[in-house]
Amino acid sequence: MKINRYILASRLKSIVIHTFLILVSLTCLFPLFWMLRSSLMTNATIFVDKSLIPHEFNIHNYYLAWTEGNFAVYCLNSLIYTVSVVFGIVVVSSLAAYAFSRLKFPGKNIFFNMFLAAMMIPLPGSFVPLYVLMNKLGLVNTRIGYILCMINVGLSLSIFLLKTFFDKMPSDLEDAARIDGCSKLGIWRHVALPLARPAIAVIVIFNSLNVWNEYILATLLLNDKSLMPLQRGLMVFQGVHSVDYPLLMAGLTIAATPIILVYLSMQKHIIKGLSSGAVVG
Amino acid sequence: MGKRFLLVGGVFSFCLLALVCTRCGKKAEKPANAIMVWHWMTDRNDAFVKLAEKYEKETGVKVNFELYAPSDAYSQKIIAAAQAKVLPDIYGILDKKEIIASFIQSGFVADLTEEFKANNSAWEKSLFPKALSVNKFETDNIYHVKPGIYGVPIDVTNIQMLYNRKLLKKAGIDQPPVNFKEFLTAVQALKAQGITGLVSGWGELWMADCFASNYAFNIMGESRVMATFKGDVPYTDPDWIKVLSIFKDLQNKGALAEGIVTKANKFAEQDFALERAAFAFNGSWCVNVYHDMNPDLEYGAMLPPPINGALPMKIWGGAGSSFVVNNLSAQKALAINFLKWLTAKEQQAFLSTETRNLPANQEALTQIPEILSQFASSMNNTTHPTIWPYNEDALVIEAFDKGIQSIIIGEKTPEQVAQDVQTVKDRQMAKKRSKNKS
Structure with missing residues (x-):
């Protein structure tokens, strides 16, 4: 039998690529699997039982993690913070990015470069001045103080992403909207924003992840337990020297599930947002 | 589409406004008979809360233990709160002696020497000397801190x-x-x-x-x-x-x-x-x-x-965890009294048994589990680079x-x-x- 060399080569290439991708996927998924597996074990078995599937499923860990970690309150807080911060970032960054991209005003480049420079400063570097500022504004230990700080944290990257997107938007679309009687805000709302949907999806998922997993700034700014985000609940299972691994893993599974769902639901947009920047309109 | 956008925007603005109104400008009013403790010890939090309840029953003073962990985040919070001059009544400084010294020199830490020396040094004598030495600044120390005892060890380690x-x-x-x-x-x-x-x-x-x-x-x-x-x-x-x-x-x-x-x-x-x-x-x-x-x-x-x-x-070995008293606190006396109570024999034995840490009070050794007692009995053999x-x-x-x-x-x-x-x-x-x- 004559084998077509071209088909063989392409199949071989496909096998190599898929094997590589499967291996990469496994390395990404394995920690999640390990977390799930460990969350079903007990303290007595977690260090002894090396099997992939635990011999006994201890689902009670989830109940304990939920109640001992006070997850009901923290989940709600995290939800409030994530929704508010992401909404705030999308509104402010899209307005700012549109202005930086399409409007002409004095100091435009300086301001934009300042935003870019802000990306270079790691968050812990600004902790002390941020705390002092929030304290002077009377916003320490308030939800709004934390939300405003987190919006500020996410702005630089979001503005940068959206500006790059708006830069590629054809000016003909704007002109057409202007002829139809759109104001500058109207063009932003009816033309720029709908076109930037893939980029906004990227911003939503990146910032949702960032806010959902944030803890250090919350510890700094918030004092009341009732205001703390979900990550605070996980700390209960980590002693200074010892860790209650099964409960911690159950808590981590609870904490990670919503964000995994958000990611899965927006996956298509994210891929589009990352790859389709060149074709706008 | 436009209406929906306005609706979402309106709801969001309303939520933000509501959050601002409920919190902004509302300074937390602190009762005169209450003290605030900021700590990082996740594994000791439950025991602290139980002791605080007991203390309130005995004295009428409410002690609020606020947990901030991990220790890195806690340290950041303490430094930020010090800069903003909003430190709690009792807190810990998880840093090098150099940083502790700078807190003392900035007036954020109360000198407890007189309290330790009162009543023929009763408080000082009850604690392991090695635990206290970590919190002590000797004469002519290289940090130029006024000699004295500035911290209270709540447990020891070796x-x-x-x-x-x-x-x-x-x-x-x-x-x-x-x-x-x-x-x-x-x-x-x-x-x-x-x-x-x-x-x-x-x-x-x-x-x-x-x-x-x-x-x-x-x-x-x-x-x-x-x-x-x-x-x-x-x-x-x-x-x-x-x-x-x-x-x-x-x-x-x-x-x-x-x-x-x-x-x-x-x-x-x-x-x-x-x-x-x-x-x-x-x-x-x-x-x-x-x-x-x-x-x-x-x-x-x-x-x-x-x-x-x-x-x-x-x-x-030496002090495991220590607390200091905020020198700027209006409740300084209450805070010191609470720390005296916390380091007394009974509370130390409770804390040690509940949390499986070694007590700072040497009189508590008879009331704790054997393994902890074995560890603690060698406290007199301890030394540490920080006191060399x-x-x-x-x-x-x-x-x-x-x-x-x-x-x-x-x-x-x-x-x-x-x-x-x-x-x-x-x-x-x-x-x-x-x-x-x-």
């Missing part, structure tokens, strides 16, 4: 040797070894039974350094160790070679667990808790860790078996610790390592001298 009773028995050993020779014999007997001798987290260099330091004090005495740090005794001295040779002997006799030079302490803790090794070198915090991993573990604590019977075996009059240069310590690893893996001899360390020491001394001249 690093010792642990032995597994069951495994020793299996090897026909009834009593733990009392000297290094006996230890090597015991290790040989264990090896014959296929049991690993000693495990420790020497992948974390400071732990190997601690072990070596214990034996340096035992072999050559504190004065000669300090003389070495000062530069008067070289690392090529026969006594230092003897210290380094311990690691060679342990390796040659097959006493060390496999991969000990790269083992992180948490993995070493797993090995001992799961009965994979008969001896461990670990801190008193291990009681908590072992209990979580294997509550049925039968073990005891002992001082590392000495080589030189003529000199004491010194171990690292001289400290070794960081680069020399690094060369020394890496040298230990080289000896264990058979890369270098103790003599070679001693020479390497001395070379680094000479270089650092020369740098120091030229810096002083300029």
Whole structure:
């Protein structure tokens, strides 16, 4: 039998690529699997039982993690913070990015470069001045103080992403909207924003992840337990020297599930947002 | 679409406004009879809360314990709160003595010396002296802090040797070894039974350094160790070679667990808790860790078996966690009274039993579990680099610790390592001298 060399080569290439991708996927998924597996074990078995599937499923860990970690309150807080911060970032960054991209005003480049420079400063570097500022504004230990700080944290990257997107938007679309009687805000709302949907999806998922997993700034700014985000609940299972691994893993599974769902639901947009920047309109 | 957008925007704005209205400008009013404690000790939080409830019943003073963990985040919060002058009544400073000194000099920490000395030093005498020394600034200290006691230890810690009773028995050993020779014999007997001798987290260099330091004090005495740090005794001295040779002997006799030079302490803790090794070198915090991993573990604590019977075996230890009182607090007196109560015998025994940490109050030893009592009874043998009059240069310590690893893996001899360390020491001394001249 004559084998077509071209088909063989392409199949071989496909096998190599898929094997590589499967291996990469496994390395990404394995920690999640390990977390799930460990969350079903007990303290007595977690260090002894090396099997992939635990011999006994201890689902009670989830109940304990939920109640001992006070997850009901923290989940709600995290939800409030994530929704508010992401909404705030999308509104402010899209307005700012549109202005930086399409409007002409004095100091435009300086301001934009300042935003870019802000990306270079790691968050812990600004902790002390941020705390002092929030304290002077009377916003320490308030939800709004934390939300405003987190919006500020996410702005630089979001503005940068959206500006790059708006830069590629054809000016003909704007002109057409202007002829139809759109104001500058109207063009932003009816033309720029709908076109930037893939980029906004990227911003939503990146910032949702960032806010959902944030803890250090919350510890700094918030004092009341009732205001703390979900990550605070996980700390209960980590002693200074010892860790209650099964409960911690159950808590981590609870904490990670919503964000995994958000990611899965927006996956298509994210891929589009990352790859389709060149074709706008 | 437009209406929906406006609706979402409106709802969002309303929520933000509501949040602002409910919180903004509302200064938390603090009752006069209440004190606030900020801490980082997740494993002690429940016990603290129980004690606070008890204190409120007894005195009517409400104590609020606020937990901020992990310790890195806590430290950031304390520094930020200090800058904004909103520190709580009681807090801890998890940093070098240099930073503690800067807090004191900035007026954020109350001087508790008079309180400790009152009533014929009753409070001071009740606590382990070594625990207090970490919180003490001596006369003419290098930080130029007014001499005195500035912190209150709530527990103590030390690093010792642990032995597994069951495994020793299996090897026909009834009593733990009392000297290094006996230890090597015991290790040989264990090896014959296929049991690993000693495990420790020497992948974390400071732990190997601690072990070596214990034996340096035992072999050559504190004065000669300090003389070495000062530069008067070289690392090529026969006594230092003897210290380094311990690691060679342990390796040659097959006493060390496999991969000990790269083992992180948490993995070493797993090995001992799961009965994979008969001896461990670990801190008193291990009681908590072992209990979580294997509550049925039968073990005891002992001082590392000495080589030189003529000199004491010194171990690292001191205050575990300490609190300070905010000097700017309006509730300073209440805060001090609470700390006095917290460090009293009964509360210390409760805290120790509940949290499996060693009590700072030496009178509480009779009321705590045996293993904790064993650990705590050696508190008088403790020492720590933070209270030494001289400290070794960081680069020399690094060369020394890496040298230990080289000896264990058979890369270098103790003599070679001693020479390497001395070379680094000479270089650092020369740098120091030229810096002083300029």
